[in-house]
Amino acid sequence: xAKTTQPPSMDCAEGRAANLPCNHSTISGNEYVYWxxxxxxxxxxxxxxxxxxxxxxxxASLIIxxxxxxxxxxxxxxTLRDTAVYYCIVRVAHGSSNTGKLIFGQGTTLQVKx
Amino acid sequence: ETGVTQSPTHLIKTRxxxxxxxxxxQSGHNTVSWYQQxxxxxxxxxxxxxxxEENGRGNFPPRFSGLQFPNYSSELNVNALELDDSALYxxxxxxxxxxxxxxxxxxxxxxxxVL
Numbered sequence: 001x002a003k004t005t006q007p008p009s010m011d012c013a014e015g016r017a018a019n020l021p022c023n024h025s026t027i028s029g030n031e032y033v034y035w036x037x038x039x040x041x042x043x044x045x046x047x048x049x050x051x052x053x054x055x056x057x058x059x060a061s062l063i064i065x066x067x068x069x070x071x072x073x074x075x076x077x078x079t080l081r082d083t084a085v086y087y088c089i090v091r092v093a094h095g096s097s098n099t100g101k102l103i104f105g106q107g108t109t110l111q112v113k114x
Numbered sequence: 115e116t117g118v119t120q121s122p123t124h125l126i127k128t129r130x131x132x133x134x135x136x137x138x139x140q141s142g143h144n145t146v147s148w149y150q151q152x153x154x155x156x157x158x159x160x161x162x163x164x165x166x167e168e169n170g171r172g173n174f175p176p177r178f179s180g181l182q183f184p185n186y187s188s189e190l191n192v193n194a195l196e197l198d199d200s201a202l203y204x205x206x207x208x209x210x211x212x213x214x215x216x217x218x219x220x221x222x223x224x225x226x227x228v229l
Contacts, residue, residue: 034217043118043204043220044157087156100208101147101170102218104156 003027004088006108012082014114018075022088025069033064034091034102035073037084044087044104047073078112085109118207118221126227127195135190135224139207145169146188147218148180151202163188164210192226200228 005023012018024033034049048055048062050071055062061074075082087107091100119138127133139146145164149157159172163182177193186207192199202225206218 041223043206043222046217046219049217085156100218101159101162101172102149102157102206103159104149107156 003090003103004105006086006088006105008106009109009111011111011113012075012078014080014112015077018078018082018110018112020073020075020086020088020108020110021070022073023070024088024090027068027090028092031090031092033062033068033071034089035060035062036087036089036102036104037082038087038107039081039084047086049091078110080112080114083110083112118205118219120203120205120221120224122224123222124225124227126229128229129195129197131195131228132191132193133195133226135192135203135205135226137188137190137205137207137221139186139188139205140219143207143209143219144186145208145210146182146186147206147208148188148190149204149206150174151204151223152198153201157204160190195228197228200226202226 032049032051035047036044038044048060050062064071085107087104089102118140121136147162148160151157160174161171162169166182179191182188202223204220204223206220208218
């Protein structure tokens with residue numbers, strides 16, 4: 001079972017920031033928070049990941065609370081092309097027997113509107 | 115640098131038949147993971163191959179099997195197809211199975227329909 005909880009859907013106006021929340025209250029100390037998105041009929045696309053510090057890349061920012069029980073993915077200026085299902089995943093990143101498999105939940109369907 | 119490719123794009127089979135799906139990993143990647151995505155659901159992990167050996171398996175029956183070749187490309191084989199096997203099958207490649215920077219890169223998927 002997925003170890004994260006996300007709202008099923010969200011809307012965002014084009015050009016505004018999209019803030020997607022994720023709850024991962026049972027996260028372990030060695031688990032990272034990953035975000036992927038899946039645009040209709042395509043394979044999932046990696047966005048960003050982090051352990052406990054906030055992270056930023058060319059696509060998005062990831063804000064992780066100090067207790068690591070929740071996080072927020074921020075798309076600073078959403079465009080119509082950002083309409084997709086966004087998945088928040090916790091994943092163990094180290095270990096000799098670890099497959100690093102991704103356990104997907106239902107994700108959040110983000111609809112960016114003109 | 116080429117991305118992950120999968121073939122075929124679409125496939126229609128009948129119940130009881132066998133199917134083989136193919137995946138070419140991203141250049142330099144030695145690990146391939148396969149996922150099944152039913153309509154309206156998130157992808158589910160089937161299994162992973164690392165350097166030609168199975169390196170972990172999800173909750174799928176033995177009729178789901180795979181191979182990885184010396185060039186790290188991979189096949190997913192499904193025997194005795196059932197209607198519930200209708201799904202999008204995704205492969206993802208990565209550099210080694212785990213590690214904080216070993217994100218998985220997904221292919222576009224193969225849409226399998228079982229009639």
